Amino acid sequence: xxxxxxxxxxxxxxxxxxxxxxxxxxxxxxxxxxxxxxxxxxxxxxxxxxxxxxxxxxxxxxxxxxxxxxxxxxxxxxxxxxxxxxxxxxxxxxxxxxxxxxxxxxxxxxxxxxxxxxxxxxxxxxxxxxxxxxxxxxxxxxxxxxxxxxxxxxxxxxxxxxxxxxxxxxxxxxxxxxxxxxxxxxxxxxxxxxxxxxxxxxxxxxxxxxxxxxxxxxxxxx
Amino acid sequence: xxxxxxxxxxxxxxxxxxxxxxxxxxxxxxxxxxxxxxxxxxxxxxxxxxxxxxxxxxxxxxxxxxxxxxxxxxxxxxxxxxxxxxxxxxxxxxxxxxxxxxxxxxxxxxxxxxxxxxxxxxxxxxxxxxxxxxxxxxxxxxxxxxxxxxxxxxxxxxxxxxxxxxxxxxxxxxxxxxxxxxxxxxxxxxxxxxxxxxxxxxxxxxxxxxxxxxxxxxxxxxxxxxxxxxxxxxxxxxxxxxxxxxxxxxxxxxxxxxxxxxxxxxxxxxxxxxxxxxxxxxxxxxxxxxxxxxxxxxxxxxxxxxxxxxxxxxxxxxxxxxxxxxxxxxxxxxxxxxxxxxxxxxxxxxxxxxxxxxxxxxxxxxxxxxxxxxxxxxxxxxxxxxxxxxxxxxxxxxxxxxxxxxxxxxxxxxxxxxxxxxxxxxxxxxxxxxxx
Numbered sequence: 001x002x003x004x005x006x007x008x009x010x011x012x013x014x015x016x017x018x019x020x021x022x023x024x025x026x027x028x029x030x031x032x033x034x035x036x037x038x039x040x041x042x043x044x045x046x047x048x049x050x051x052x053x054x055x056x057x058x059x060x061x062x063x064x065x066x067x068x069x070x071x072x073x074x075x076x077x078x079x080x081x082x083x084x085x086x087x088x089x090x091x092x093x094x095x096x097x098x099x100x101x102x103x104x105x106x107x108x109x110x111x112x113x114x115x116x117x118x119x120x121x122x123x124x125x126x127x128x129x130x131x132x133x134x135x136x137x138x139x140x141x142x143x144x145x146x147x148x149x150x151x152x153x154x155x156x157x158x159x160x161x162x163x164x165x166x167x168x169x170x171x172x173x174x175x176x177x178x179x180x181x182x183x184x185x186x187x188x189x190x191x192x193x194x195x196x197x198x199x200x201x202x203x204x205x206x207x208x209x210x211x212x213x214x215x216x217x218x219x220x221x222x
Numbered sequence: 223x224x225x226x227x228x229x230x231x232x233x234x235x236x237x238x239x240x241x242x243x244x245x246x247x248x249x250x251x252x253x254x255x256x257x258x259x260x261x262x263x264x265x266x267x268x269x270x271x272x273x274x275x276x277x278x279x280x281x282x283x284x285x286x287x288x289x290x291x292x293x294x295x296x297x298x299x300x301x302x303x304x305x306x307x308x309x310x311x312x313x314x315x316x317x318x319x320x321x322x323x324x325x326x327x328x329x330x331x332x333x334x335x336x337x338x339x340x341x342x343x344x345x346x347x348x349x350x351x352x353x354x355x356x357x358x359x360x361x362x363x364x365x366x367x368x369x370x371x372x373x374x375x376x377x378x379x380x381x382x383x384x385x386x387x388x389x390x391x392x393x394x395x396x397x398x399x400x401x402x403x404x405x406x407x408x409x410x411x412x413x414x415x416x417x418x419x420x421x422x423x424x425x426x427x428x429x430x431x432x433x434x435x436x437x438x439x440x441x442x443x444x445x446x447x448x449x450x451x452x453x454x455x456x457x458x459x460x461x462x463x464x465x466x467x468x469x470x471x472x473x474x475x476x477x478x479x480x481x482x483x484x485x486x487x488x489x490x491x492x493x494x495x496x497x498x499x500x501x502x503x504x505x506x507x508x509x510x511x512x513x514x515x516x517x518x519x520x521x522x523x524x525x526x527x528x529x530x531x532x533x534x535x536x537x538x539x540x541x542x543x544x545x546x547x548x549x550x551x552x553x554x555x556x557x558x559x560x561x562x563x564x565x566x567x568x569x570x571x572x573x574x575x576x577x578x579x580x581x582x583x584x585x586x587x588x589x590x591x592x593x594x595x596x597x598x599x600x601x602x603x604x605x606x607x608x609x610x611x612x613x614x615x616x617x618x619x620x621x622x623x624x625x626x627x628x629x630x631x632x633x634x635x636x637x638x639x640x641x642x643x644x645x646x647x648x649x650x651x652x653x654x655x656x657x658x
Binding site for chain 2: 027032034035037038039041044045073074081137139142192193199200206210214
């Protein structure tokens with residue numbers, strides 16, 4: 001392993017992770033400095049609905065594609081969402097496994113699993129790029145950050161697929177690309193829309209709490 | 223437009239006041255949007271205007287979000303073009319924003335229910351309305367109605383004499399049927415009653431029959447009830463205009479009147495936004511801990527039937543009917559099953575509209591849209607979705623528990639020539655009631 005690859009796998013990743021953690025901590029502090037609104041009135045809705053039930057329902061919404069009309073009517077988009085995010089988790093895991101637990105990748109089955117999941121996420125990334133560029137609705141709401149973040153992740157998926165076997169016998173280029181992209185990703189994320197997962201628990205918790213208190217969540221259908 | 227450009231006084235005030243309005247929930251909604259587009263087809267404006275992305279909820283939200291990003295968020299401050307952050311500089315910019323937040327959104331909250339991230343556009347759209355109203359930028363109807371509610375205490379400028387006269391007239395109409403003196407049929411300002419009944423001024427002006435029907439129900443149920451001569455309006459234009467001060471003032475007037483009469487419970491006549499304002503938002507706007515119970519008349523009527531205080535014969539309402547869920551009832555107050563339970567007790571042929579409950583589409587009159595005549599053409603165009611929903615029920619009567627929805631639906635029905643009648647639960651209950 002070259003010094004450059006070693007640095008990319010360790011020093012660079014650790015520095016980028018530390019930077020991301022610092023920025024995220026600052027962002028959370030900034031966010032929490034805004035006062036949370038509350039409800040003074042008595043609860044409404046059916047008996048048994050509570051803020052906590054509402055919050056749990058709201059947070060679980062991610063796993064309830066039938067819960068919202070938007071995901072219920074578009075199961076393919078929901079499937080894309082699942083695959084894309086599984087790809088993110090797999091690629092992040094890979095960026096940890098290669099430097100710290102590379103023996104795991106001696107299993108061809110595991111390598112193929114990583115490649116299958118991340119490869120599928122890459123395909124979804126391509127589909128998402130086409131959708132974002134092709135749909136006038138998506139173009140109208142997209143910023144340069146939206147395009148860049150999506151392309152960045154899609155390219156990163158491709159590099160992760162190539163890096164998964166952790167085999168440098170044919171050269172280190174693919175591994176270097178993956179780790180440099182990962183480091184860039186970690187540094188860029190806190191400033192981009194990709195940081196949405198940082199806010200997700202808060203937005204869903206507060207919406208769920210309010211809707212639970214008002215008896216709207218869990219949603220009843222008929 | 224260059225950031226160095228001088229900003230108008232109004233634009234400056236809007237930005238300053240935005241900082242004061244932001245709370246954690248709102249900031250969460252402003253930072254969390256990923257522009258996934260899942261909300262797009264949840265909006266009736268989008269569905270009625272295919273190919274026009276400017277109606278998409280995320281697009282509309284971004285007209286407000288860009289201000290937050292440019293002035294309060296990190297990336298937007300440093301690289302505004304990268305995240306489409308922007309500002310307002312001129313009064314024309316504010317007018318443009320006005321046309322979006324008042325003219326292209328009824329704050330129905332349907333997009334909120336369909337957002338995977340939990341972004342609540344309706345809440346910060348209302349905030350944006352409030353910011354514009356604070357500098358006098360609003361549709362003329364909003365200005366007129368707000369002024370009326372500030373000045374007279376009710377949003378239609380009904381004078382106390384006219385209001386009391388209408389109550390007396392309705393009571394006299396019922397004297398013969400109920401065999402009681404008018405003053406006992408609609409008691410005014412009677413202290414220590416179990417129920418204080420508040421109404422929508424629209425009932426006084428255009429639909430006094432609903433007051434008479436409610437009076438008949440209270441009387442037959444043997445309720446100890448009264449109507450206040452002042453502070454009787456349970457509607458609240460503060461909800462629509464985003465003006466929390468107006469919202470708090472109107473709510474407080476009502477709460478204080480009930481307290482003055484030592485009423486045990488405030489019953490709110492059928493009105494989606496009135497119920498939400500009085501029951502849910504009012505205590506927050508007014509910073510007032512309400513010392514009595516509050517409930518919708520839907521729940522009161524249901525209780526009367528269940529407790530045997532009134533008897534009903536559902537065969538008197540034999541025509542097929544459907545039910546329209548008010549957005550404020552269904553998506554902001556969780557009132558979805560009680561109206562249905564009541565309908566099934568007083569009608570023989572109730573047919574659901576699809577989608578329904580919290581997934582129902584707006585009547586087009588939400589968010590105060592009925593008072594903004596400059597946006598009527600686009601409102602009626604957006605009514606295509608509701609019209610199709612109504613038509614598919616194959617009924618001739620649509621029931622709703624909201625005066626705003628009565629007007630919104632009536633407009634849609636007329637515009638799309640559906641030949642349907644709109645009525646409320648109170649009318650059906652009164653019609654079904656057996657008076658022994």
